Amino acid sequence: MFENANSRTELGEMGEFGLIRHISSSITCKNPDTIKGIGDDCAVINRGDHYELVTTDMLLEGIHFDLSYCPLKHLGYKSVMVNLSDIYAMNGKPTHIVVSLGLSNRISLEAVEELYEGMHLACERHGIDLIGGDTSSSLSGLVINITAIGKTTEKRISYRNGAQVNDIICASGDLGAAFIGLQILDREKKIFLENPKIQPDLTGADYVVERQLKPEARKDVIDALDNLGIIPTSMIDISDGLASELFHICDSSAKGCRIYEEKIPIDVETARIAEELNLNPTLAAMNGGEDYELLFTIRQSDYEKARELSGIHFIGHITSAEAGLALVDKSDHETPLKAQGWDGLRGT
């Protein structure tokens, strides 16, 4: 009591994934209906006629969002989306969420209403029910924790660990925009703080700013795959950057991969603003994060069918583990991939 422990290992040294690995190693699941514990986008529970999916995400003010430029309605919407994205990434359909809020005294009732408006809109668009929660005061900033529940079946579920050699690696939408949007918002905030009379200038950056503030979980991709009868051999959502997610899939599947730089989908606005900011667009796509697109692998035999999907990009293929993970540029030069994904535990 009233004392600190003697030995001390800083969490910053381990990083988020190091910590999760460390924690997971001490956990064993005993209930026969637990199909999957820690280590994928969702936990999986066997409910007899279906598999239940469960995922949870905590968003903290100052870490995950900045209320000086993040409208509360968008924040509510986004906080639901980041959870739904995890359900879709298991090839599932979300059905319910519960919401916990820690509210500082800076937050008014009207602000809470705006936050919920965004959550309701997200629920409505994705056909899910907000069924419960917890509300408390917070001495520091706003804290939002959402747990999403969904369902899939044993036959349809896509884990991270099912990728096979020669499977085609697919990415939905485009990548790097949310990261570039964040750089623009940060730049305008700095200008505003130096001179509050200057209004923020977001001209020509609408798309990247919207990608940062109001991402959309890819229900449409899961529905389209379902319609075509394609079950991805592995899948993950792109929350920490393409490189980090490729490492998760390849690590879990004990495989390697080749990704072709020119195939990585980058929006023209993202590329233009990245150049303006002296940032490499490929690096933004590889390491930026918060895209909430889907990264998945399909069998070669599903390729012809998959070509019918709009907005799906075939960016590479799975190799044996020995070949490692590499990015191939236009001159066929290979660069080993580094997982430099956004890490919520670093630098704090």
Place this chain on the structure above:
Amino acid sequence: MFENANSRTELGEMGEFGLIRHISSSITCKNPDTIKGIGDDCAVINRGDHYELVTTDMLLEGIHFDLSYCPLKHLGYKSVMVNLSDIYAMNGKPTHIVVSLGLSNRISLEAVEELYEGMHLACERHGIDLIGGDTSSSLSGLVINITAIGKTTEKRISYRNGAQVNDIICASGDLGAAFIGLQILDREKKIFLENPKIQPDLTGADYVVERQLKPEARKDVIDALDNLGIIPTSMIDISDGLASELFHICDSSAKGCRIYEEKIPIDVETARIAEELNLNPTLAAMNGGEDYELLFTIRQSDYEKARELSGIHFIGHITSAEAGLALVDKSDHETPLKAQGWDGLRGT
């Protein structure tokens, strides 16, 4: 952007329950499998052969716990217990939890390990699996959010709204101890801060301190009721104080109640220390909170069976709504009940 809304209603004026009522009024559930949304200890989802129960609770440093006297292992244990208590309060059995952590840089790996040790112990004792979570850094204090999942059946479930006139009101264990324990810990902390050479003196307060730091969710009560074939007509867990929970049951059931002061279970240590601190033990039981005991109502016809249960106290009975809620003292004097339960949103 970069602006505040014009109209502003302070959350402190509404209180936690006022806010929850306000939020709930705008929520409608559309999925046919949603049996119960906001408004009970758990949300309820129809899973065909069973009802699934879902509850979530956020604990924030400085609001719900003080790391200067709350050992992390106990905190981990307690953070699981407060959730399991909600599952038991629906007459259900918990099966799985997911855990989100917001970790400040004051927290070391060793501290996280201690926290998880407590969670593991709680899981082991209650036969549940920890199946997932989220880990992030926090700029302020430690934040813990746990979502618990459990199961019951349509036949067995106990809501808050089923109490009938003449039903007997029962409380498990004893009440007020956790609140008195908190007063002792706060007193010793103040002494320690004034003179760090003085070691805390908790002599004779072991029970109340343990009730505060390491509460136990009443799985045993649910098991015992099950063995006797008793299904409570209504049930809630006592987290905000007996008075507040009576209001929830009576409001939901559209009934009133009479509670007999001399029947309220108060441990001798609780009563002794309350007197020492110049606190009224009955008020501590009525309004203290954090007991995590069960408050439930049973039919008169179940009374003889219920008498076999050890540690269950028959503290009053349900009346019509018109009779209101009142506490009856030894001289048969009636005092209308006031819900003064601990309110996480007041005064911050």
